[in-house]
Structures are given as C-alpha cells and as structure tokens.
Amino acid sequence: xxxxxxxAPSPTGVLHIGSVRTALFNWLFARHNxxxxxxxxxxxxxxxxxxxxxxxxxxxxxxLRLDWDGDPVIQSSRIDRHKEVAHDLVKSGKAFFCTxxxxxxxxxxxxxxxxxxxxxxxGKCRDRSGNKxxxxxxxxxxxxxxxxxxxxxxxxxxxxxxxQLDDLVLLRSDGTPTYMLSVVxxxxxxxxxxxxxxxDHLTNTFRQMQIYEACDWGVPRFGHIPLIxxxxxxxxxxxxxxASAQDYIQLGYLPEAIFNYLLRxxxxxxxxxxxxxxxxxxxxxxxxxxxxxxxxxMAKLQNLNAHYLKLKDDxxxxxxxxxxxxxxxxxxxxxxxxxxxxxxxxxxxxxxELADSSKIYFEAPTKxxxxxxxxxxxxxxxxxxxxxxxxxxxxxxxESSLLEATKALATEKDVKLVEIAQAVRGALCGRLASPxxxxxxxxIGREETLLRIxxxxxxIEKS
RNA sequence: GUCUCCUUCGUCUAGGGGUCUAGGACACCGCCCUUUCACGGCGGCAACACGGGUUCAAAUCCCGUAGGAGAUGCCA
Numbered sequence: 289x290x291x292x293x294x295x296a297p298s299p300t301g302v303l304h305i306g307s308v309r310t311a312l313f314n315w316l317f318a319r320h321n322x323x324x325x326x327x328x329x330x331x332x333x334x335x336x337x338x339x340x341x342x343x344x345x346x347x348x349x350x351x352l353r354l355d356w357d358g359d360p361v362i363q364s365s366r367i368d369r370h371k372e373v374a375h376d377l378v379k380s381g382k383a384f385f386c387t388x389x390x391x392x393x394x395x396x397x398x399x400x401x402x403x404x405x406x407x408x409x410x411g412k413c414r415d416r417s418g419n420k421x422x423x424x425x426x427x428x429x430x431x432x433x434x435x436x437x438x439x440x441x442x443x444x445x446x447x448x449x450x451x452q453l454d455d456l457v458l459l460r461s462d463g464t465p466t467y468m469l470s471v472v473x474x475x476x477x478x479x480x481x482x483x484x485x486x487x488d489h490l491t492n493t494f495r496q497m498q499i500y501e502a503c504d505w506g507v508p509r510f511g512h513i514p515l516i517x518x519x520x521x522x523x524x525x526x527x528x529x530x531a532s533a534q535d536y537i538q539l540g541y542l543p544e545a546i547f548n549y550l551l552r553x554x555x556x557x558x559x560x561x562x563x564x565x566x567x568x569x570x571x572x573x574x575x576x577x578x579x580x581x582x583x584x585x586m587a588k589l590q591n592l593n594a595h596y597l598k599l600k601d602d603x604x605x606x607x608x609x610x611x612x613x614x615x616x617x618x619x620x621x622x623x624x625x626x627x628x629x630x631x632x633x634x635x636x637x638x639x640x641e642l643a644d645s646s647k648i649y650f651e652a653p654t655k656x657x658x659x660x661x662x663x664x665x666x667x668x669x670x671x672x673x674x675x676x677x678x679x680x681x682x683x684x685x686x687e688s689s690l691l692e693a694t695k696a697l698a699t700e701k702d703v704k705l706v707e708i709a710q711a712v713r714g715a716l717c718g719r720l721a722s723p724x725x726x727x728x729x730x731x732i733g734r735e736e737t738l739l740r741i742x743x744x745x746x747x748i749e750k751s
Numbered sequence: 752g753u754c755u756c757c758u759u760c761g762u763c764u765a766g767g768g769g770u771c772u773a774g775g776a777c778a779c780c781g782c783c784c785u786u787u788c789a790c791g792g793c794g795g796c797a798a799c800a801c802g803g804g805u806u807c808a809a810a811u812c813c814c815g816u817a818g819g820a821g822a823u824g825c826c827a
Contacts, residue, residue, distance in 0.1 A: 298827050333827065390825065406753040407823080425825055443756065452754055452823085460825040467827050491755055491822040514757080514820085521819075549763095552776090556764055559775045578757095578764080581820065585762045588777045598790080635789045694786080709786030721788035 291323025292481045295349075295356070296363075296471070298330040299341035302532035303348050305524065305584070306486065306516040309550040313513055314484045315354040316551070316572040326478055327360040332367070332470060348533045352543045353565070361478060363470060370465035373473050373503065374426045374458045382502035383458055385424035386413035408454035426459040428495075428502060436494050441511030441574045443487065448494055456495050468492065472499040480508050484574065487512035511574045514554060514581040524584055540612060540639030542600075545593035554578045562595065590637040597636055602629035605642070612643035621650035627731050631723035648728060652740050653718025656747070660714035664748040668711040671701065675712055676741050679734060687726040694726075715744030 295311040297303060318325035329345070331337035349356065377383035393409070400407035414429065430453050437447045458469040465473075475483060490512045500507045518524040524531045530539060536546055548563055555578065557563065557571045597605065606626055617625075625632075625646045636642035678693045679685065698705045712725045716737065722728065729737045 296827095300827070330827065336826090386825095393825090401752070403752095408753095446755065448754065454823090457825050462825080464825085466825070471827090486821095487756070488821055489827095494755095512756090517820085519762080553763065556775095559765070561763095561776050580757050582764090583762060585777070588763065591777055594790095631789090691786080698786095705786050707786090713787060719788090723788085725786070 290481070291318060291321040292326065292479050293318050293323065293484055294326040294328050294475070294478060294480050295354075296328040296330050296474075296485075297345050298333060298336075299338060299345060300333055300336035301341060302534050303341075303345050304531055305533055305536065305550070308348065308352070308533045308546070309516060309553065310484065310486055310513060311349060311354055312352070312547065312550050313511075313555075313572075313574070313577065315356075316568055317482065317484060317511075317574055318357075319569045320572045323481070324357040325354070326358060326480070327356040328363055328474060328478070329360050330363045330467075330470070332363050332464070332467070334364070337364075344534065348537075351533075351537065352547055361474065363474060366470070366474060366477075367465060369477070370470050370473050371459060371463065374465065374469060377428065377458065377502055378426055380502075381429070383426050383428050384414055384455075385416055385421055386427045386455070386457075387416070387421050387424045388412055408452075411455060414455070423461040425457045425461050427455040428458055428499060430455045430495075430498050431501075436497060438493055438497065438510060440490070440493075441482070441484070441509055442514075442577045443490065443512050443579055446490070448491070453495060453498065458499075468495055469499065472496050472503070472505075475508060476500070476503070476505045482509045482511060482574075484511040484513065487514050511577070513577050514579060516553065517581055517583050519583055519585065521583060540641065540643075541589065541593050542596045542608065542639070544596040544599075545589060548596070549589045549592050553584070554582045562592075594637040597633050597639075597642065600633070602626055602633070605629060605633055609639050609643050609646070612639050613646070617650055624649040624731050628723065628727065631727060635721075635723070645722070648717050648722060649731060652736070652743060653716070655718060656714060656744075657719040659720055660718065663707075663711035663714050664751070667703075668707065669745055669748055671697075671703065671708050672711055672715065672741050672745055674701070675708055676738055679729065679737050679741075685730050685734060685737075687724065687730050690726040690729060712741065715741045 293314045295314050297307055297311075315325050317323070327346075327349075329342050331342065346360070374383060378385065388409075396410065397407045409427070413424075413427070431450050432453070434450050435447050436450055436453075437445060439445050456468055457466050459465055493510055493512070497507055516524055530536055533546075544565075547565060547568070551563060551568055551572075552561065555572075555576055557567075557576075560567070560571075563571070600608070603626065606622075606629060628646065628649050632642060632645050636645060674697055675694065678690065678697065682689060682693065694708055695705055698708055709725055710720055713720055713722055716722070716725060716728055716732075732740075
C-alpha cells in the first residue's frame with residue numbers, strides 16, 4: 289500500500305507549535321511507511337495570508353529537517369478547479385444554488401438559539417432549479433438520514449447521526465470556494481491516502497466525507513491528533529509558554545530537542561525518552577498516538593534540550609550559538625569560547641543560557657550578583673591579593689598547578705579553599721556559578737585575570 | 752442548546768482483566784561527588800476523576816455522573 293500524506297498550513301500567521309507537531313506526525317508516518325510527505329500552502333484567505341508567513345513555515349520545516357516531497361502546492365492556484373467541482377455537483381444534483389441571505393440565516397439562527405433549539409440550515413432552497421441566480425451560494429445536498437461512521441486512526445470508531453449535518457456551503461456568493469470544498473478537492477487530486485490533522489477537525493470530517501461521496505471519490509483514512517495545551521490547560525500562548533515555532537528558536541532550543549519533545553508529547557515507545565530521528569521513523573505508529581490532549585511542559589523541554597546540547601560537538605554547538613552572541617567578536621575571543629565550551633555546555637539548558645554564560649570569555653563583568661557581596665570583605669580582599677600573586681608568579685597557568693598553589697594558600701591562611709575560589713569567581717564572572725575558575729584563568733590568561741581581580745578589589749575598597 | 756471526543760503521580764506517559772503493595776521520565780525534596788553552579792550517582796514524595804454494574808478477579812470491559820476540550824461560519 290502506498291502512503292501519501294500532506295501538511296497543509298495556512299500562512300495567516302506564525303506557525304503554531306501544535307501545527308509543527310502535526311507536521312512531524314505526518315512526516316514520520318510517511319517516512320515510516322516509505323510513502324510521500326507533501327506540502328500544501330492553504331493561502332485562500334488572501335486578506336490574512338502573506339508570502340512572509342509561507343516562507344517562515346518552510347524555514348521551520350527545514351530547521352527540523354522535515355523534508356517534503358515535490359514542490360509545495362499553492363492552494364490559491366487551484367481555485368478554478370474547486371469551482372469546477374462545485375458546479376459539477378450542481379449539474380449532477382448533488383449540490384444546489386441557495387439565495388438565502390446571510391441576514392435571514394442569522395435571524396433564523398438567533399431565533400433557534402433563543403428558543404433553545406439546535407440550529408441548522410433549513411433547506412429552503414434545496415428544490416430550486418435552473419441557472420445560477422445572481423449572488424447565490426452553492427450548497428451540498430447533504431444526506432440527512434441514517435448515520436455516518438468514521439474509523440479514525442487515532443480516535444477509533446466515531447459515529448454520528450446524519451441529521452446533525454446540514455447543507456454546507458461549497459462556493460460563496462462571490463464565487464470563491466470554502467475551506468471544506470478546497471481541502472477535499474485538493475486532497476483527492478493530490479492522491480492523499482491518509483489525512484493526519486488536529487482533532488479540531490474531527491466533526492468537520494463527516495461533512496467532508498459527504499463531499500467525497502457526492503463526488504464519487506474514494507475517502508482517505510483519517511487520523512485526528514489531539515491539540516496541545518498550555519501548562520495551565522488553557523490554549524498555548526505567548527504568555528504561558530511560547531506558542532509559535534519561531535518563539536522556540538529564539539528561546540534557544542535545538543531542533544533535535546523540539547523534535548524529541550513533540551514526538552513524546554502524546555506518543556510513546558515503552559519507556560524510551562531520548563529518541564533519535566532514526567528510531568522515531570522506525571518506531572512511529574499513528575495508532576499509538578494518545579487520544580487525550582497534552583499540556584506543554586517547558587521544564588521537560590529544557591531538560592531534553594540540555595541533553596542535546598551536551599551531545600553536540602563544541603564547534604557545531606558554537607555555530608548554533610552564534611546568532612545569540614553579539615557581533616564583532618575577535619577570532620581570539622571565539623577561540624576562547626570554543627576552548628571553554630566543554631564546561632559551558634554542561635551548565636546550559638538553552639542556547640540563550642549558553643551564550644550568556646560564555647560572556648566570561650570575552651568581556652569582564654560589569655555588574656556583580658548580589659551574593660558576590662559575601663566575598664567583599666577585608667579578609668577576602670587580602671586573599672585576592674595573595675591569589676593574584678600566585679597568578680602573577682606561576683610559570684605557566686595550568687589548571688592543575690594553580691589548584692595546588694591555591695590549596696597551599698588556603699592551608700597557609702587557614703581558610704577553606706572555597707573562600708578563595710568563590711571570591712575569585714565573583715571577580716572573574718560577576719556571579720558565583722561558573723565552570724572551574726582555574727579553567728577560566730587558563731583560557732583568559734594572566735593579564736585579563738589580574739585585571740578582573742583588580743577591578744573587583746577596587747570596587748570592594750570603594751564601598 | 753445540540754453533537755463528538757477526552758479523563759493514571761504537579762506534567763508527559765507505561766499499562767489493554769490476574770505479573771499493579773501501578774513502572775519510567777521531567778519537576779520537586781534529601782544524600783553522595785565537588786573550589787561554586789551544573790553534570791553524574793543513589794534515595795524519597797506523588798496518580799488509576801466519581802458512582803454503579805459484569806467477573807472468582809477491573810486502572811484495564813459496560814452504563815451513568817462530574818469535569819475538560821472541540822464542532823456547530825459565505826474562517827482555515
């Protein structure tokens with residue numbers, strides 16, 4: 289059986305992270321089954337769609353390495369075809385012209401709601417015949433009796449009464465096709481075998497199935513995956529966890545982490561947590577996707593990201609981090625960051641954190657965390673002087689020899705090593721958390737070390 | 752309102768009648784390692800929404816209830 293799936297975003301805004309997951313599941317389904325993963329840009333809402341958005345969607349798919357087959361289909365280029373199908377349906381009696389005005393319909397709807405009755409189109413124009421009246425819409429002549437059943441790949445068997453459905457609009461009064469018509473026609477023409485999409489489309493699927501049947505086309509299989517919610521169970525938004533894929537890039541997440549996290553959200557393979565893309569392709573099964581909606585957990589994403597950060601080699605991690613660093617770094621500064629990368633990446637959860645922590649290798653601290661004040665005493669001032677002497681007099685600045693010398697100093701002065709180390713750390717980094725101070729000294733060198741300690745000491749003396 | 756779907760630790764989940772005194776991961780807490788912070792190691796806290804059935808046996812099957820979500824557009 290050959291499998292053809294598609295991802296069909298509309299470029300009306302930024303790509304939501306939930307849509308990214310839909311794309312991921314489609315891609316995995318295609319790759320697992322050796323099928324095709326097609327792309328369709330649903331840009332029929334000309335008012336809200338932009339080229340810019342469309343471009344950024346492709347960028348994000350590329351970023352995640354979700355490669356698609358063939359050229360993207362641009363839905364707006366297919367409008368004539370959609371219209372043709374609608375008119376064919378009128379000819380074959382499966383659809384009809386309707387001249388009810390939106391105002392009339394609205395009035396009927398409000399009346400129905402007011403009287404507590406379920407509303408649906410009353411079929412007033414069903415028996416109209418002849419040519420298209422001026423500003424008529426085309427409605428599907430929907431099946432009203434019996435039931436319809438959908439064997440959903442994710443949701444299982446779902447059945448509804450056809451009486452719930454009504455004669456949906458296929459072509460608007462201005463002659464443009466509706467979403468319902470366009471998806472069906474495009475999915476059919478593109479040879480889509482499996483439609484995997486958000487479960488907000490679940491009930492619409494029954495309407496779409498009727499269009500397939502009216503056209504006498506085979507109905508594809510459907511899989512409706514649950515939406516993703518924010519940490520508080522509400523919709524994912526900027527306020528509660530980022531909402532768009534672009535946000536996560538800016539927050540400093542790696543594509544590997546997003547890939548893994550999104551896959552694990554609502555899907556699992558036993559106890560596996562860290563899943564490579566190869567394993568994902570091998571293991572993915574659409575039936576294994578959970579039916580219940582999942583909440584987005586930033587902490588878990590961060591943990592995964594930290595994991596993938598550590599996995600990356602120093603050079604490529606540096607390249608990933610580059611956009612988060614300020615421009616104009618000298619090649620020496622870059623070299624220093626690279627040398628310190630091994631220890632830096634153990635401490636960072638995101639590229640933003642990594643870039644921030646790497647500052648110690650190209651600029652002296654300009655501000656100091658409050659808790660550095662603990663080491664701003666007479667005693668520490670004197671220790672910093674002694675430590676400076678060690679740095680000044682060491683033949684070469686090696687981590688091991690510096691450590692020995694500092695230990696000796698601690699013994700001599702009868703203080704704990706930590707007292708010296710933390711004072712030095714504060715002076716070098718402006719904060720009390722960093723890689724080994726001796727490693728930092730080895731990288732930034734004698735002059736810079738002495739300078740930073742002097743600056744810090746001056747500060748203490750002033751206050 | 753009507754229809755549809757969902758409900759296992761705080762979160763993501765394993766589980767598909769007996770192996771469940773319910774497993775893993777993240778988060779949290781404690782201990783160890785340690786010049787700090789991390790990393791790593793060890794340990795701890797913590798869940799089957801509720802009520803009825805069916806069955807020798809139910810987290811697992813059925814029916815209700817409650818709560819949540821989605822659909823009900825000449826948006827996509």
